[in-house]
Ligand code: SF4
């Protein structure tokens with residue numbers, strides 16, 4: 001229950017809870033104290049990182065994710081192009097080998113706009129809810145959403161420009177995403193029109209890939225420019241309601257990223273690569289409340305932190321199964 005509440009709080013913009021020593025398990029307290037008594041030397045830390053780099057770093061999960069994301073989107077394109085009818089539609093609403101699939105946020109928008117839920121939409125929503133519950137909610141963002149891949153490219157450029165001090169990164173309060181969530185829901189209700197779908201880069205890019213480019217791509221280009229020159233991953237961090245909807249489903253999902261404080265160096269490489277670094281607040285020295293903790297459901301399960309961690313302190317896990325992935 002604590003996990004669900006903390007996940008929802010973080011999803012809606014609240015800062016992560018920071019336990020005092022009374023709220024900590026005895027094991028976690030012992031690890032924190034041992035690290036305080038015998039801190040890791042700078043040399044040992046550098047050696048561990050040099051070793052990780054010498055192994056070529058690790059891009060296992062990133063490569064799997066990119067292959068999946070490109071594969072899923074290509075499936076729609078190929079199916080339409082060759083009229084296979086195996087996969088029909090786009091990411092917002094599709095029929096896959098006869099089964100109806102509907103993006104959860106799009107379903108919500110349609111239901112609010114038309115104030116009714118048609119049978120196909122109900123079936124599609126139920127199928128997708130079950131699928132993303134199993135796969136981990138926001139996994140949709142990093143493993144399927146085509147805008148995510150474009151935004152990763154923009155993020156790479158943004159970070160290089162910041163590093164060279166050509167631009168500054170501007171951050172905003174994460175709570176604005178909740179505000180946008182409510183605004184888009186109210187707009188659908190008030191106008192009877194799925195307003196968010198017209199501006200959602202997920203739907204625009206997905207449809208452009210399948211049916212060909214439209215003028216709406218100019219809007220997507222503008223968003224990417226904003227993310228390159230003004231604010232890192234601004235759309236996904238501060239606006240997109242799709243992430244919130246899938247994050248809510250993900251609070252009960254069995255697939256999570258688990259953190260183990262025992263060997264962690266606390267240098268924060270994981271937080272530097274993360275789209276939602278607040279979920280990794282637990283990796284800051286002295287913050288872990290127990291030896292092992294699951295990252296909250298705002299985590300997109302992208303695996304970048306799992307790849308970058310030199311001590312394997314972050315691993316994928318399926319709740320209830322002993323083995324980590
Ligand atoms: S969990 Fe994060 S802070 Fe800890 S060792 Fe891994 S990358 Fe570094």
Ligand code: SF4
Nearest residue numbers: 274299300302303305
């Ligand atoms: S916590 Fe790790 S897996 Fe989750 S979004 Fe951040 S980098 Fe990706």
